[in-house]
Amino acid sequence: MDAATDSAAGAEEVPPLPVRMLNEYTYCPRLGYLMWVQGEFMDSADTVDGRFQHRRVDQEKKRRISRRAPVDDGPVTIHARSVSLASDRLGLVAKIDLVEGECNRVTPVDYKRGKRPHIPKGAWEPEMVQLCAQGLILRDNGFECGEGVLYFAASRERVPVVFDGALIARTLELVDLMRKAAREGVVPPPLVDSPKCPRCALVSICLPDEVTFLQSQAHEPRPLFPSRDDALPFYVQHQGARVRKDGDVLKIMERDELLAEGRLREISQLVLFGGVQVSTGVIQELCKRGIPMTYLSGGGWFYGVTHGMSHKNVELRRHQYRTATDASRSLVLARRFVQAKIANCRTLLRRNASTVPEDVLDDLKGDMRRAGEAPTMETLLGVEGNSAQRYFSWFSSMLANGMGFAFEHRNRRPPKDPVNALLSLAYAMLAREWTTTLLAVGFDPYLGFYHQPRYGRPALALDLMEEFRPLIGDSAVITAINNEEIRRRDFIETLGAVALTPVGRSRFIEVYERRMSQEITHPVFGYTISYRRVLEVQARLLGRHLAGEIPEYPSFTTR
Amino acid sequence: MRHLYVVTYDISSPKRWRRVFRTMRGFGDHLQLSVFLCDLPLMERVQMQALLHEIIHHEEDKVMIVDLGPTEGRTIQSIETIGIPVEITKRGPQVV
Ligand code: SF4
Secondary structure: OOOOOOOOOOOOOOOOEEHHHHHHHHHOHHHHHHHHOOOOOOOOHHHHHHHHHHHHHHHOOOOOOOOOOOOOOOOOEEEEEEEEEEEOOOOEEEEEEEEEEEOOEEEEEEEEOOOOOOOOOOOOHHHHHHHHHHHHHHHHOOOEOOEEEEEEOOOOEEEEEEOOHHHHHHHHHHHHHHHHHHHHOOOOOOOOOOOOHHHOOOHHHHOHHHHHHHHHOOOOOOOOOOOOOOOEEEEEOOOOOEEEEEOOEEEEEEOOEEEEEEEHHHEEEEEEEOOOEEOHHHHHHHHHHOOOEEEEOOOOOEEEEEOOOOOOOHHHHHHHHHHHOOHHHHHHHHHHHHHHHHHHHHHHHHHHOOOOOHHHHHHHHHHHHHHHHOOOHHHHHHHHHHHHHHHHHOHHHHOOOOOOOOOOOOOOOOOOOHHHHHHHHHHHHHHHHHHHHHHHHOOOOOOOOOOOOOOOOOHHHHHHHOOHHHHHHHHHHHHHHHOOOOOHHHEEEEOOEEEEOHHHHHHHHHHHHHHHHOEEEOOOOOOEEEHHHHHHHHHHHHHHHHOOOOOOOOOOOOO | OOEEEEEEEEOOOHHHHHHHHHHHHOOEEEEEOOEEEEEEOHHHHHHHHHHHHHHOOOOOOEEEEEEEEEOOOOHHHHOOOOOOOOOOOOOOOEEO
């Protein structure tokens, strides 16, 4: 164990570098960093297929490789699959698909999916570097190794790669660069307008064009990731229902009757209201697949989430904690959240209430300015409170007449009228949405910059949802009422508290989800994107801001 | 991009048939005996292929995957049924 000897006292020890990661780093330094240091990973058709091809290699009989070939038994043929080896000297580890050779002379063979690329060198640099690193590891383990082979599965071609001086120097250089980046904790910048990005599995995590655009305003971002999601939420609010698993399908049962079923692959999260039972098998499966399960009370109070192991991106959480304990940086962020929220409230009023006088809109503009200049958190809270009162006093003017809904002011816990009941549910849904988004991205949702941590309150989720309250929450409420999707009879009143009936709740969830799926033109980046995706992009951009990559958190405001 | 696929299979052992059936339930709608209709992004198509590849016996069973083209289009009209109508679940958030 002498791996730590070259690192300075107190400096963090960099763990052995897998040569697979070296391949990614050679393709794009940022990609290698995101995958290795930040533990980011996302499956794509390529990675799934790649694993499938490698599994076929692994399944063929594994044999151990002997370190020293016996001298007097004549030449020994080596043919070993899936060989794991390390070099302490280089700080590298590798799993080599196949090692062939005789006696002490060996050749590493790396299996690649797809066909041989028709380029002068016969292979791309990342593959050559990866193979060369495998060769260097073999050498450090006492073998002679002068070349390797890339085997292209689709065209069944073997491409030899000679480990010449230039390739070895390049490989060692890249090993050094990558370990240095990891040690210093500096994420390499994204490639600029590169044709590699559209093919990169991590493009929606990296946000290359967005980050570059926010740094320099150059190049309008390309829409590089899907504007819509393949998996969507699954809500169970039927009281007394049980959730069971049958293969890859979730079944919602009431006693022996099947109420509904859903394929796990198509579920982004399982949302449970009140008294719904879930089997341990379901919980395990959801954790394994990284599908969070969230709980809301029958009245729509968001009170919990179950999810698998936390995200590996410790670096991101470190940045988050560091900023949250820095009062002045927290204040800058808090101002932006509040400012953007007021801006979006103002836009909603301007668009939906023709009766709102100009000076109310002007006052809201004044609130925005005051929020942006607030010298302390207390001042900011005051500005936000005043502005919310201003906004809600005109809220009812956005509701169509004749629907029988009145709204005086915001009240909650419990809401005392139908509109407040809807708003409470909408905000609970949004807090839930943000909590799971932040968890998926790797944040700690409980530590915020504006909202103070109180036990169990997802403060960061509440921070980030501020600007989306009007955009998603209020807007869904207004739509539900004005389109008559929710009516007076969808509410029940008990002891002064008003709640939705199960039918009403289910209809409101549909309106809310429609809003989340709505595709809009992104106000900064100009491409089409759904609100659901916007949340994820915002969360990732916050991470980029906290890491110092982009100067400001770009809050989301519509015009 | 999502494509629609018709997947049909002939499996000679009942045990493997059940495994294929259960696996396919995770990918699409069971249309009729040994026939599924799936609406899948490319990644899931690869996953499905990999899983089926592992389950079936390569000399005794066969699976056929027919690509009907992009889901967002008019492909669904290329399915015509006579008799009991084929039911296809609509994708979207579910509320039970
Ligand atoms: S998206 Fe582009 S810049 Fe980002 S990691 Fe991938 S290749 Fe590198």
